Amino acid sequence: xxxxxxxxxxxxxxxxxxxxxxxxxxxxxxxxxxxxxxxxxxxxxxxxxxxxxxxxxxxxxxxxxxxxxxxxxxxxxxxxxxxxxxxxxxxxxxxxxxxxxxxxxxxxxxxxxxxxxxxxxxxxxxxxxxxxxxxxxxxxxxxxxxxxxxxxxxxxxxxxxxxxxxxxxxxxxxxxxxxxxxxxxxxxxxxxxxxxxxxxxxxxxxxxxxxxxxxxxxxxxxxxxxxxxxxxxxxxxxxxxxxxxxxxxxxxxxxxxxxxxxxxxxxxxxxxxxxxxxxxxxxxxxxxxxxxxxxxxxxxxxxxxxxxxxxxxxxxxxxxxxxxxxxxxxxxxxxxxxxxxxxxxxxxxxxxxxxxxxxxxxxxxxxxxxxxxxxxxxxxxxxxxxxxxxxxxxxxxxxxxxxxxxxxxxxxxxxxxxxxxxxxxxxx
Amino acid sequence: xxxxxxxxxxxxxxxxxxxxxxxxxxxxxxxxxxxxxxxxxxxxxxxxxxxxxxxxxxxxxxxxxxxxxxxxxxxxxxxxxxxxxxxxxxxxxxxxxxxxxxxxxxxxxxxxxxxxxxxxxxxxxxxxxxxxxxxxxxxxxxxxxxxxxxxxxxxxxxxxxxxxxxxxxxxxxxxxxxxxxxxxxxxxxxxxxxxxxxxxxxxxxxxxxxxxxxxxxxxxxxxxxxxxxxxxxxxxxxxxxxxxxxxxxxxxxxxxxxxxxxxxxxxxxxxxxxxxxxxxxxxxxxxxxxxxxxxxxxxxxxxxxxxxxxxxxxxxxxxxxxxxxxxxxxxxxxxxxxxxxxxxxxxxxxxxxxxxxxxxxxxxxxxxxxxxxxxxxxxxxxxxxxxxxxxxxxxxxxxxxxxxxxxxxxxxxxxxxxxxxxxxxxxxxxxxxxxxxxxxxxxxxxxxxxxxxxxxxxxxxxxxxxxxxxxxxxxxxxxxxxxxxxx
Numbered sequence: 001x002x003x004x005x006x007x008x009x010x011x012x013x014x015x016x017x018x019x020x021x022x023x024x025x026x027x028x029x030x031x032x033x034x035x036x037x038x039x040x041x042x043x044x045x046x047x048x049x050x051x052x053x054x055x056x057x058x059x060x061x062x063x064x065x066x067x068x069x070x071x072x073x074x075x076x077x078x079x080x081x082x083x084x085x086x087x088x089x090x091x092x093x094x095x096x097x098x099x100x101x102x103x104x105x106x107x108x109x110x111x112x113x114x115x116x117x118x119x120x121x122x123x124x125x126x127x128x129x130x131x132x133x134x135x136x137x138x139x140x141x142x143x144x145x146x147x148x149x150x151x152x153x154x155x156x157x158x159x160x161x162x163x164x165x166x167x168x169x170x171x172x173x174x175x176x177x178x179x180x181x182x183x184x185x186x187x188x189x190x191x192x193x194x195x196x197x198x199x200x201x202x203x204x205x206x207x208x209x210x211x212x213x214x215x216x217x218x219x220x221x222x223x224x225x226x227x228x229x230x231x232x233x234x235x236x237x238x239x240x241x242x243x244x245x246x247x248x249x250x251x252x253x254x255x256x257x258x259x260x261x262x263x264x265x266x267x268x269x270x271x272x273x274x275x276x277x278x279x280x281x282x283x284x285x286x287x288x289x290x291x292x293x294x295x296x297x298x299x300x301x302x303x304x305x306x307x308x309x310x311x312x313x314x315x316x317x318x319x320x321x322x323x324x325x326x327x328x329x330x331x332x333x334x335x336x337x338x339x340x341x342x343x344x345x346x347x348x349x350x351x352x353x354x355x356x357x358x359x360x361x362x363x364x365x366x367x368x369x370x371x372x373x374x375x376x377x378x379x380x381x382x383x384x385x386x387x388x389x390x391x392x393x394x395x396x397x398x399x400x401x402x403x404x405x406x407x408x409x410x411x412x413x414x415x416x417x418x419x420x421x422x423x424x425x426x427x428x
Numbered sequence: 429x430x431x432x433x434x435x436x437x438x439x440x441x442x443x444x445x446x447x448x449x450x451x452x453x454x455x456x457x458x459x460x461x462x463x464x465x466x467x468x469x470x471x472x473x474x475x476x477x478x479x480x481x482x483x484x485x486x487x488x489x490x491x492x493x494x495x496x497x498x499x500x501x502x503x504x505x506x507x508x509x510x511x512x513x514x515x516x517x518x519x520x521x522x523x524x525x526x527x528x529x530x531x532x533x534x535x536x537x538x539x540x541x542x543x544x545x546x547x548x549x550x551x552x553x554x555x556x557x558x559x560x561x562x563x564x565x566x567x568x569x570x571x572x573x574x575x576x577x578x579x580x581x582x583x584x585x586x587x588x589x590x591x592x593x594x595x596x597x598x599x600x601x602x603x604x605x606x607x608x609x610x611x612x613x614x615x616x617x618x619x620x621x622x623x624x625x626x627x628x629x630x631x632x633x634x635x636x637x638x639x640x641x642x643x644x645x646x647x648x649x650x651x652x653x654x655x656x657x658x659x660x661x662x663x664x665x666x667x668x669x670x671x672x673x674x675x676x677x678x679x680x681x682x683x684x685x686x687x688x689x690x691x692x693x694x695x696x697x698x699x700x701x702x703x704x705x706x707x708x709x710x711x712x713x714x715x716x717x718x719x720x721x722x723x724x725x726x727x728x729x730x731x732x733x734x735x736x737x738x739x740x741x742x743x744x745x746x747x748x749x750x751x752x753x754x755x756x757x758x759x760x761x762x763x764x765x766x767x768x769x770x771x772x773x774x775x776x777x778x779x780x781x782x783x784x785x786x787x788x789x790x791x792x793x794x795x796x797x798x799x800x801x802x803x804x805x806x807x808x809x810x811x812x813x814x815x816x817x818x819x820x821x822x823x824x825x826x827x828x829x830x831x832x833x834x835x836x837x838x839x840x841x842x843x844x845x846x847x848x849x850x851x852x853x854x855x856x857x858x859x860x861x862x863x864x865x866x867x868x869x870x871x872x873x874x875x876x877x878x879x880x881x882x883x884x885x886x887x888x889x890x891x892x893x894x895x896x897x898x899x900x901x902x903x904x905x906x907x908x909x910x911x912x913x914x915x
Contacts, residue, residue, distance in 0.1 A: 001790050001862055010782045013789055014684055016806045017653050021690045027683050028555050032773030035517045041770065042521035042763065045541035050534055051526030057533050060754060067455045069486055071523070077500025078493035081514050083707040086506075086842075089893040090833055093492035094709040100444045103910040107474050113909050117711070119567035122754035130610075150754040157728070157750030158574065161581055161612035233470045253523070256542045257532030257755025258567070259712035271907065277710065282903035284896035294903045300570070300606035301844070305615040310606035313568040313700065317708025320489075327444050327485050328454035331477040340460050347462035364467065381535055393533050416461040 049256075054418045055390040056348075058368050058409025059200070060121060060148050061257060062227045062249040064337070065413050070251045070324045080317055084277075088292045094316065095291035098279040101323045108231045108326075109223075109245070110238030111265035115276035117314040121246025122154040124262030125194060125224055127275050127309055128244035129155060131264065132192035132220040133164065134273045134308070140189040140219075141166045144177050146199035147224050149398040155194075165189075175203035175361025175370070179213060186217035192242075196224035197234070200398075201361050201407065202345065202368030204234060211239035228322070229411075230366050232329075232338030242266045251325030252318045261315035261322060272298060275309030340412035341367035348410040348419040355427035360405060368409045370395065373426040376404065384425050391425055432502060432836025432867060438894050441491040444478040445911050454482040476913050495894055496709070497838045503864050505791075507810045507841035507853025508601070508649060510679050510701035512784075515771065518704065518764035527763060532755035536740060542759065547739035549766040550716075550732050553697060556769075556777070557675075558688025559718035563727045565757040569676060572696030572715025573607040573643070575728060578749045579694055579719060580641045580670045581611060582726040586747070589668055591640035597626060599650055599845040604643045604674060613640060620847055624650040624803035626660055635667045645674040646687070649845040649853070650803055651788060651810035653680075661691025670694060678702045679857070680785060680809035683778030694719045699758075703765035714761035728752050783858035784809040787865060791854055794869040798876035802848050809857075815850035823879040823886045825850045830897065831878070831889035835871035 007013065014022070033041075055063065074080055078093060085091030085098075098116045105114035118124050129141050141159070143152055145168045156166060169181045177195055186193060193214035197205035207223060214221040223240035225231065227249040237243050248260040264274060271278075272295065280294035300307040329337055345367040349359050352371045360370040373380050377394035384391045396403035406426070410419060480488070498504070504511035522528060530542055550562045566572035577594065584590055594608035597618045605615045618634060621627035625648065635642070642664050646654045654660060664671045673687050673695035679702040681687070687695050699705045700713035707713075719727065729748045730741035741756075772780060785808050792801070792811040800816035815825040829839030829852070841853035856865055878885050890896070 001786055005786075005789055005793055010786055013782070013785045013806075016655065017685055018655060018658065020658060021653075021685045023558075023684055023686055023689070027774040027777060029552055029769065029774040029777065032776040033770045035771070038517055038767050038770050039521065042524055042527065042545075042767070045544050046524040046526030046530075048541035048544070049526040049530045050538040051529075053538070055531055055534070057531040059533055061532055063529070063531070065457075067482075069482065073486065073489045073493070075519065076490070076493045077498045077514075078496040079489075079498070080706045080708050081498035081500045081504075081511075082496045082709045083504075083506060083509050083511060084710040087497075087829070087833065087839055088898050089830070089890050089895060090495070090497040090838065091709075092894060093494065093496035096441075096443070096495075097489070097492055099909075099911070103443075103445065104477065106910050107477050119571065119712075120754055122751075123567065123571070148754070150751060153751040154753060157578070157752055158610075160749070161578060162610075163612075231474070233467055235469060235471050236474075253528045253760070254531055255522070255528055256530040256539070256759040257757070258753070259714075259758040259760050261712075271909070278907070278909055280903045281908040282898035282900060284898050286896060288895045290895040290898045292898050292900050292903050294900065294907055294909075297904075300602040302602070303606070304602045305605035305609040307602070307606040307609075310570040310574060310603050310610050311568070312570045312601075312603050313698075313707075313713040314711040315708075316710030316712075317706070318712060320709065324485060324489055327478050327480060327488065328482065330448075330453050330479045331473055332451070332479065333453045333455060333457070334474065334477065336457055339464065340457060342467055343460055343462050343465045346465045382537075385535075385538060390531070390534060390538065412457065419462070 053388045053390050056392045056408045056410060056422055057390055059393045059407055060226050060246065061254050062409065063254055063411055063413055064229060064249050066251045067328050070321050073324055074317055074320055079320060085293060088290060092290055095279050097320055097323055099291045101319050102279060104326045105263055105265050108236065109243045109265045110236030111243055112268040113271050114263055114265035115274050115278055117316065117319050118262040118264065118276050118311060119315060120258065120260040120262045121226055122151040124244035124264055125151045126155050126158050128222040128242045128264055129192045129194065131242060131273050131275065132222060135270055136191045136220060138189050138191035139164045140187065141192050142169060142185045142190055143194040144169050144196060146171045146177060146201060147194055147196040148200050148226055174363040175201045176363045177205055177210065179209055182213050186213060186219055188218065190217050190219040192220050192222045194222040194224055196226060198230055198366040201370050202365040203361055203363045204366060207237045207239045229338055229341060232334035233342060247322045250322035252321050259315055259318055261318035273308060276311055277314060337412060344410040344412060344414055344419065345369055348408060348422060351419055351423035352426060355423045357427055367411055368407060370405050370407055371426060372405050374428065389425055391422060433834060433892055439491045441488060443911050444488060445476060447484060448478045448480055450479055452479040452481050454480060454485045502837060503860055503868055504838040505840050505854045505856050506838060507855040508676060510855060510857055512704055512857040513859040514704055514706040515768060517771065518767045521767050522760050522763045543739040545766055546732055546762055549762050552769050553716055553718060556682055557695065557718045558686030560721045561724035561727060562716055562718040564716045564762055565728045565753050566715040566717055567753050567758055568711065568713040569696055569698040569715040570603040570607060571752060572717045573603055574611060575752050576672055576694045576696055576717045577607055577611040577641065579723045579726045580672065582749055583723050584640055591638055593639045595634055595639050595642045597644065599648050599847045600643065600645055601649065601674060601676060623805045624652045625654050626656060628656055628659065631660065631663060635663055635669060637668060639669045641670045641672045643672045643674060645676055647677045647680045647808040650812050651807045652803065652805045653808055657690045676701060677809060680781060682781045684781050694723055699761045699765040704768040705761045705764040712758050712761060714758040780858045787856040787858060787860050791856055791865060795872055798873050799852065810853060810855035812848055813852040814848050815852065818879040819850060821879050821883045823883050825852050827887045827889065828875050831875045831886045832871060833890040834892045837868055837871060
């Protein structure tokens with residue numbers, strides 16, 4: 001090939017790079033390794049990462065059973081080595097699957113349109129709030145303190161430069177949102193009220209009450225959902241104006257925090273303010289049905305600085321995992337799955353109470369609850385680690401008033417005996 | 429005609445909802461081993477949610493997959509997207525027990541393996557870029573850009589010199605202006621010169637005390653190295669601004685040139701481009717941001733650090749901009765990128781860069797008689813042609829792209845960068861063999877001939893696909909964005 005180019009060496013291709021820009025030494029990185037050596041390195045790392053422990057951690061990253069064919073299917077190169085479907089004639093697989101995905105998200109959330117994804121739940125909340133600001137022409141944000149603390153941190157970081165005022169509303173001893181506080185916090189400058197259900201403590205909120213308060217002030221209700229599995233049983237957030245949801249619970253690996261996928265769903269009237277990709281139905285000249293990326297005039301590659309968001313790469317493969325998960329569990333399976341989660345957490349909470357522990361927040365909950373263990377969190381964690389148990393998330397870092405309390409998540413994958421073992425460990 | 433495409437059985441497949449039938453389910457839960465609980469106010473069902481069997485799920489998604497084209501299918505010269513081979517070892521290590529199912533909120537003592545992976549990747553990326561500190565948290569390139577610009581904003585505010593504009597060349601990715609606007613800056617366009625690079629006279633004039641940063645892609649989206657990069661950096665710095673580098677094209681530099689050595693203050697990397705993590709039909713990606721020392725205090729929390737020589741997370745960074753994403757970012761992309769770097773090593777990484785540049789120049793040489801080359805400047809990892817020679821026959825870049833599909837190739841990037849009218853942006857990557865590129869060249873030359881002799885063959889393409897060109901205008905006018913039951 002060098003001959004074809006009339007060059008004596010590959011260096012000639014870099015000769016136009018000014019000398020001071022050239023790296024003249026080898027990179028300080030070891031020489032290339034074989035697959036076997038790479039596997040050894042990662043296996044050793046994995047062994048230092050608590051494999052096989054029974055974990056009661058949830059808090060925005062949920063362990064649900066992942067049917068094995070999810071990985072079988074997404075490992076097909078046609079799915080995972082393709083990119084954004086810019087050429088619809090050779091991307092109908094991705095496009096049809098996204099159309100189905102959008103449909104299932106609408107069915108679950110009771111909303112009219114859903115986008116094909118943002119990065120995760122935390123950035124979904126951010127995008128939903130910015131969208132509410134565009135729709136209402138206001139900039140005030142009122143956010144429940146029982147929204148995932150890291151989602152709220154992301155919202156603060158990424159709205160700072162635009163100086164959106166953010167007010168937070170507390171929770172009641174029941175674990176639910178303080179509706180009187182919410183009423184007092186909203187005003188004629190409020191763009192969005194953001195409420196999570198089940199909230200960070202696992203407590204189930206009432207969408208309609210929150211919506212009524214938001215709407216009375218002319219604001220939009222942003223419904224935050226951290227585990228989509230809850231929608232198998234909980235009422236659809238149809239009263240909300242925008243739904244910002246994390247999809248990880250739908251067959252996306254917990255994977256030390258990512259990649260996950262977030263979505264926004266909303267009323268049809270807001271569709272032109274919606275960020276992210278959208279797929280629509282179309283016809284070819286012979287009338288055959290196909291699917292295309294549509295309404296791209298909202299997006300950065302067309303609108304540049306006037307776009308609804310700067311998002312480009314999304315989380316399509318994670319959304320595909322979620323689609324396969326939804327199709328696999330289906331109408332009956334999803335409901336049964338949600339029921340099992342509800343029952344496991346109820347049993348675990350009862351076991352804790354039975355062991356004489358205080359379980360906070362009595363309002364109805366889904367698969368997480370807050371409990372006060374006998375020992376201080378650090379001591380408890382160390383003791384449990386020796387028994388290959390991770391008892392839950394100490395809440396003091398995020399809620400100083402809950403110092404000493406633990407957020408516990410019990411999903412369908414935890415057997416009864418392990419729930420009993422947890423209660424015993426917490427009571428020790 | 430030279431072609432890689434031939435006919436094959438293509439299964440039709442309805443929507444999930446159209447194959448659904450009541451009572452079917454694709455998996456079974458174990459029996460509930462604790463008492464069932466009733467929830468007051470629970471929903472009855474999710475209306476119209478699919479009900480299909482496991483085999484039907486597998487056939488559905490397998491059939492759909494066969495309608496896609498991926499890197500595994502063949503050459504995917506989509507410029508700017510770096511569609512290189514996605515090694516399977518990356519996938520294997522990511523799914524290991526302990527990593528694939530590790531929980532992000534495990535205490536540091538129970539996450540030493542994950543921290544070691546992040547630490548080693550960070551170290552390698554710093555060596556590759558020549559930068560001084562890094563965050564892995566941003567979820568994709570565009571989020572990396574936003575993070576980087578927010579860091580600039582904090583650093584300038586700390587200097588007592590807050591500014592309101594960001595300069596962006598006209599050849600830039602659309603994410604750059606969108607990012608600057610979201611970060612609260614006014615975007616000012618910087619024109620390119622006849623060589624396709626930054627016009628120093630314009631920069632001299634526009635780089636005022638109001639400009640916080642110049643966002644530059646290097647090599648730029650024309651595949652051209654900014655030869656004046658040192659003068660550009662010096663000028664930006666003299667005038668009190670910062671140089672942001674969009675690292676989308678870092679695959680042209682790895683092992684050969686380091687942004688940290690040519691004056692860049694802050695940059696992002698796209699792990700899904702340069703470092704072989706798969707594109708997944710649109711994502712996920714990952715967009716680490718590397719900076720010089722002055723910007724380090726502002727990096728997102730938790731910041732990677734070391735305590736007693738052990739990798740650790742630091743939450744105590746009072747000047748941090750805060751979090752940009754929940755947890756630590758797209759960890760599953762870190763494992764893949766690290767596996768790629770380990771597999772290549774210092775020698776392989778450098779050769780990868782050289783092969784990518786050699787391949788692009790080979791295609792340039794073979795195609796430059798048939799297609800117009802708007803900028804004669806040397807090419808790095810990609811080459812941008814225009815449809816100027818085909819347009820007189822009524823054939824545009826989009827038509828040539830569609831016709832390439834008939835020959836069995838994924839098209840190049842169409843109509844970008846915007847500075848070239850009728851752009852055809854071609855990036856073969858290092859993964860393309862000479863034989864495959866020769867087939868691609870033959871196809872491109874055949875299409876150039878067709879454009880002259882039977883232009884309607886090209887403007888009506890593709891002719892061999894499952895569906896023809898779709899009416900995108902009608903689809904946007906009356907959007908149908910979900911399936912509805914016909915009741």
